[in-house]
Amino acid sequence: MSLAFYLIVALTVAGAVAAVTLRNTVHCALALSVAFAGIALLFLELDAQFAGFAQILIYIGAVAILIVFAIMLTRSSDTPATGVFSKSWLAGLAIAAAVFAVLGWAVLRTAPMLPHDSAAPVVTVQQIGAALMGRYVLPLEIVALLLTAALIGAVIVAMHEKAGAK
Amino acid sequence: MTPLAGYLLVAALLFAIGLAGALTRRNAILVLIGIELMLNAANLNLIAFWRYGPHPEALTGMMFAIFSIAVAAAEAAVGLGLVISIHRHTRSTDLDSMNRMKG
Amino acid sequence: MQETISFTPQLGASAVTQLLWLIPAVPIVASGVIALFKQPLRRMSSALAIGSLSFSLLLSMFAFAHVVSGWIGGNAVRETVNFTWIQVGTSHVDLGWVLDPLSAVMLVMVTLVGLLIFIYSTGYMAHDENYTRFFCFLSLFAGAMLAVVIANSLLLLFMGWELVGLTSYLLIGFWYQKPSAAAAAKKAFITTRIGDIFFLLGIVWLFAQTGTLLFYNGGAGSMEAAALAGLLTQPAALGLTAAGAIGLLIFCGAAGKSGQFPLHVWLPDAMEGPTPVSALIHAATMVAAGVYLIARVYPLMQAGALAGGSTTALTVVTWVGASTAVFAALIAVAQNDIKRILAYSTVSQLGYMMAGLGMGGVAVGMFHLITHAFFKALLFMGAGSVIHGCHEEQDIRKMGGLKSDMPVTFLTYTIGMLALCGFPLLFSGFWSKDGILEAAQHWSVAKAPFYMLVFGALLTAFYMMRQVAYVFTGHWRGHKPAHESPAVMTVPLAILAFFAIALGVIGTPLWPWFRAFLNGQAASFDLHGFSEPGLLTLMLTSSVVVFIGLGLGWRMYVGRAPAADEPDALEKAMPTVWGWLRDKFFIDELYGATFIAFYWFWARVADWLDRRVWGGIVSGVARLTAAWARLNRFLDTYWVDGSFDKGCEELATGGGLLSRVESGRVQTYLRLLAVGVVLLAAILIWSSRG
Numbered sequence: 005m006s007l008a009f010y011l012i013v014a015l016t017v018a019g020a021v022a023a024v025t026l027r028n029t030v031h032c033a034l035a036l037s038v039a040f041a042g043i044a045l046l047f048l049e050l051d052a053q054f055a056g057f058a059q060i061l062i063y064i065g066a067v068a069i070l071i072v073f074a075i076m077l078t079r080s081s082d083t084p085a086t087g088v089f090s091k092s093w094l095a096g097l098a099i100a101a102a103v104f105a106v107l108g109w110a111v112l113r114t115a116p117m118l119p120h121d122s123a124a125p126v127v128t129v130q131q132i133g134a135a136l137m138g139r140y141v142l143p144l145e146i147v148a149l150l151l152t153a154a155l156i157g158a159v160i161v162a163m164h165e166k167a168g169a170k
Numbered sequence: 171m172t173p174l175a176g177y178l179l180v181a182a183l184l185f186a187i188g189l190a191g192a193l194t195r196r197n198a199i200l201v202l203i204g205i206e207l208m209l210n211a212a213n214l215n216l217i218a219f220w221r222y223g224p225h226p227e228a229l230t231g232m233m234f235a236i237f238s239i240a241v242a243a244a245e246a247a248v249g250l251g252l253v254i255s256i257h258r259h260t261r262s263t264d265l266d267s268m269n270r271m272k273g
Numbered sequence: 274m275q276e277t278i279s280f281t282p283q284l285g286a287s288a289v290t291q292l293l294w295l296i297p298a299v300p301i302v303a304s305g306v307i308a309l310f311k312q313p314l315r316r317m318s319s320a321l322a323i324g325s326l327s328f329s330l331l332l333s334m335f336a337f338a339h340v341v342s343g344w345i346g347g348n349a350v351r352e353t354v355n356f357t358w359i360q361v362g363t364s365h366v367d368l369g370w371v372l373d374p375l376s377a378v379m380l381v382m383v384t385l386v387g388l389l390i391f392i393y394s395t396g397y398m399a400h401d402e403n404y405t406r407f408f409c410f411l412s413l414f415a416g417a418m419l420a421v422v423i424a425n426s427l428l429l430l431f432m433g434w435e436l437v438g439l440t441s442y443l444l445i446g447f448w449y450q451k452p453s454a455a456a457a458a459k460k461a462f463i464t465t466r467i468g469d470i471f472f473l474l475g476i477v478w479l480f481a482q483t484g485t486l487l488f489y490n491g492g493a494g495s496m497e498a499a500a501l502a503g504l505l506t507q508p509a510a511l512g513l514t515a516a517g518a519i520g521l522l523i524f525c526g527a528a529g530k531s532g533q534f535p536l537h538v539w540l541p542d543a544m545e546g547p548t549p550v551s552a553l554i555h556a557a558t559m560v561a562a563g564v565y566l567i568a569r570v571y572p573l574m575q576a577g578a579l580a581g582g583s584t585t586a587l588t589v590v591t592w593v594g595a596s597t598a599v600f601a602a603l604i605a606v607a608q609n610d611i612k613r614i615l616a617y618s619t620v621s622q623l624g625y626m627m628a629g630l631g632m633g634g635v636a637v638g639m640f641h642l643i644t645h646a647f648f649k650a651l652l653f654m655g656a657g658s659v660i661h662g663c664h665e666e667q668d669i670r671k672m673g674g675l676k677s678d679m680p681v682t683f684l685t686y687t688i689g690m691l692a693l694c695g696f697p698l699l700f701s702g703f704w705s706k707d708g709i710l711e712a713a714q715h716w717s718v719a720k721a722p723f724y725m726l727v728f729g730a731l732l733t734a735f736y737m738m739r740q741v742a743y744v745f746t747g748h749w750r751g752h753k754p755a756h757e758s759p760a761v762m763t764v765p766l767a768i769l770a771f772f773a774i775a776l777g778v779i780g781t782p783l784w785p786w787f788r789a790f791l792n793g794q795a796a797s798f799d800l801h802g803f804s805e806p807g808l809l810t811l812m813l814t815s816s817v818v819v820f821i822g823l824g825l826g827w828r829m830y831v832g833r834a835p836a837a838d839e840p841d842a843l844e845k846a847m848p849t850v851w852g853w854l855r856d857k858f859f860i861d862e863l864y865g866a867t868f869i870a871f872y873w874f875w876a877r878v879a880d881w882l883d884r885r886v887w888g889g890i891v892s893g894v895a896r897l898t899a900a901w902a903r904l905n906r907f908l909d910t911y912w913v914d915g916s917f918d919k920g921c922e923e924l925a926t927g928g929g930l931l932s933r934v935e936s937g938r939v940q941t942y943l944r945l946l947a948v949g950v951v952l953l954a955a956i957l958i959w960s961s962r963g
């Protein structure tokens with residue numbers, strides 16, 4: 005566990021915490037982008053270069069922008085007077101903590117059984133492409149279909165209604 | 171602690187943070203942000219297991235993660251579309267006030 | 274004179290005797306059929322009744338001819354048909370019928386007189402709306418009476434007896450809308466019931482002692498020597514033997530049915546019924562059933578008598594009969610209703626019959642019964658004709674001078690009246706009454722009944738003359754003019770008048786056919802019959818008495834022409850005695866003050882008991898039930914319903930609480946999901962350790 009690891013983890017966690025706690029929604033989106041970047045760096049650390057770059061491209065380049073767009077479109081002029089957190093935020097926090105506790109407990113229990121270190125795999129894009137076109141062609145096509153459906157669906161959902169509220 | 175365990179813990183922490191955000195924020199978009207964080211934590215889990223598990227050359231974990239990213243993107247698009255549509259109707263994104271299904 | 278009867282026992286029954294049961298059965302069946310008719314079938318109902326009784330008459334005449342032919346041939350006929358009705362272990366109750374001279378003559382008399390009265394009724398009741406019902410009851414009565422006549426079993430006789438009593442009740446109360454008729458019917462039934470209770474006791478005792486209720490059963494019957502000998506050895510109370518006691522008990526029943534003192538009170542009131550009913554039931558047949566009963570059980574009554582002597586039972590019968598004869602004749606003198614005079618006359622004549630039975634034996638009493646049936650029926654039907662002609666008027670003070678308006682009725686009525694009085698030689702009543710007087714004269718126990726009966730004959734002549742004078746002589750005192758009755762009513766009158774004269778022939782000492790026939794001896798036409806000592810003197814005495822009575826009546830009433838509301842001539846002479854006689858010696862009032870009052874008291878007690886005690890218990894139970902019901906309702910409302918409602922309330926509250934989970938907020942659902950995941954994971958991890 006090198007120093008780089010801890011630094012990147014600190015960045016990522018800071019970004020995530022910021023993303024869920026900031027008052028200004030746009031700031032949250034930007035913090036989210038930082039978190040995404042941190043995760044991408046972690047992917048690179050784990051020798052999953054393709055996944056890391058795909059993360060940057062898609063998440064930071066598309067999803068984060070999309071979120072910003074959505075924030076812009078749903079912005080009301082005033083910030084809510086009653087605060088950004090719900091009335092029972094403590095219950096939610098507790099539940100999240102419980103989830104972390106359970107997961108951490110599972111990990112730490114099995115920690116001794118986990119492999120200590122292994123050789124870094126060498127993965128080329130060609131291998132990934134061949135796998136996509138070969139073994140994983142069906143999921144690929146299905147994902148393509150899914151994306152098409154999501155595209156059309158999002159357009160329909162967000163479209164202005166004919167005689168409705170305009 | 172093994173590196174794998176460390177990554178797993180990080181993923182669990184990120185997941186918990188994302189969950190906390192999804193459960194406590196009033197704004198619908200921030201709930202979606204939390205969900206995105208949870209998805210990313212899962213992806214991190216997947217890649218970590220790919221790297222430190224047996225047969226990383228089978229690319230199973232990598233593929234899983236890539237597809238997960240694609241699906242997450244699609245889901246984010248649809249979800250935000252929904253939020254926009256709701257906003258058009260109710261002029262707000264406050265989840266606390268959206269309890270028409272109360273029963 | 275009393276003669277012993279001995280019949281050669283005959284076990285085989287001839288064809289006629291086998292079919293004898295049809296004689297009562299056919300009228301009863303006819304009655305049942307008529308009962309199913311509706312009112313418009315009037316002609317059919319009377320035709321059926323008359324037809325059935327004609328059939329019975331024909332069969333009775335066949336039976337009579339059979340008995341007569343046997344008698345001519347020298348065999349005294351007594352044929353029985355017996356059968357077992359109920360068998361319990363070794364003891365059994367038998368029923369059966371008998372054909373002997375006694376039942377044969379009675380059969381012919383009942384059917385003949387009955388038929389004539391039926392025909393008469395078609396005219397008398399022609400305007401009545403309940404014509405069909407009348408003939409139904411009449412037919413039922415005829416069948417029941419015939420059953421009494423042919424019965425060989427005391428039980429069958431009793432059944433017919435009761436049925437006759439029932440039909441008498443139905444017919445007396447025929448016009449039941451009249452309260453007086455309904456009351457008279459009840460009075461008749463209850464009074465005869467009192468007699469019947471003792472009768473039933475006698476029957477039961479006889480059955481217990483002898484083991485059979487059959488009269489004649491080839492030597493084993495209760496009227497035959499073996500049974501009577503057994504009864505004589507059993508002592509009962511008051512120095513009587515069982516035979517005497519049973520005889521007296523049976524006589525109580527006869528006294529009720531035949532209207533002897535003190536159970537006579539119902540007969541005059543029974544005149545409320547239509548006149549044909551009075552003629553048939555309360556003159557000729559039903560009231561004669563009591564006399565017939567005594568004649569039937571005569572061997573029992575006579576058991577233990579020494580030669581020429583009498584028994585206690587027969588002595589009692591005689592005294593009761595003689596006193597009733599005088600008592601009723603006295604009352605008849607002061608009555609003003611045409612039918613009531615005849616009713617008291619009937620009571621008096623029944624007393625004569627009983628006295629005749631007691632002193633002279635079966636033949637003497639039965640002869641008077643037969644002759645009396647004809648002339649009393651004639652008198653009643655004549656009275657009915659008079660009533661019909663006088664537009665339903667029954668008070669003799671409002672009649673008068675009818676001999677010119679209703680000549681046929683007048684002639685036949687006079688013939689009947691003279692027969693009743695015992696007008697010498699020509700009329701049957703003279704011979705039959707003289708038979709009784711002769712027996713009374715030679716009675717060994719006492720001579721008083723003879724004088725009483727002679728005095729009764731005087732009174733009979735007097736009151737009948739009074740009645741005829743009021744009704745037929747003088748001038749008409751009514752409102753509308755009278756008219757003669759139609760032929761359907763006068764022809765039976767004529768037929769009966771013929772018999773009132775002709776029947777005397779068979780009972781004269783010249784040719785004592787009737788007596789001989791009944792007693793199973795040969796009869797011969799014998800001019801020396803008159804030469805018995807004292808017989809001519811007796812005939813002279815009774816004739817003189819009759820003439821005195823008729824003369825007194827003539828002098829006081831004929832030609833005087835009293836007005837309608839003037840007091841009677843005799844009343845003017847002896848007002849207090851007249852008052853007693855007119856009010857029937859206050860017997861009814863006496864009974865009202867004693868027995869009826871006693872009964873009313875206990876009826877009130879029973880009513881109080883019923884209303885307060887039993888009724889109180891019942892209403893107490895009802896109140897208890899109501900209280901229990903109220904308690905249950907209370908429990909139901911508060912406990913059962915309350916608990917149920919509470920449960921439902923809790924359920925609703927619980928549901929309300931649970932529905933808070935459905936907050937409608939997404940984050941709530943998410944939280945719950947996360948909690949579920951935590952729990953699940955914890956369980957999985959926990960279960961996989963080790």
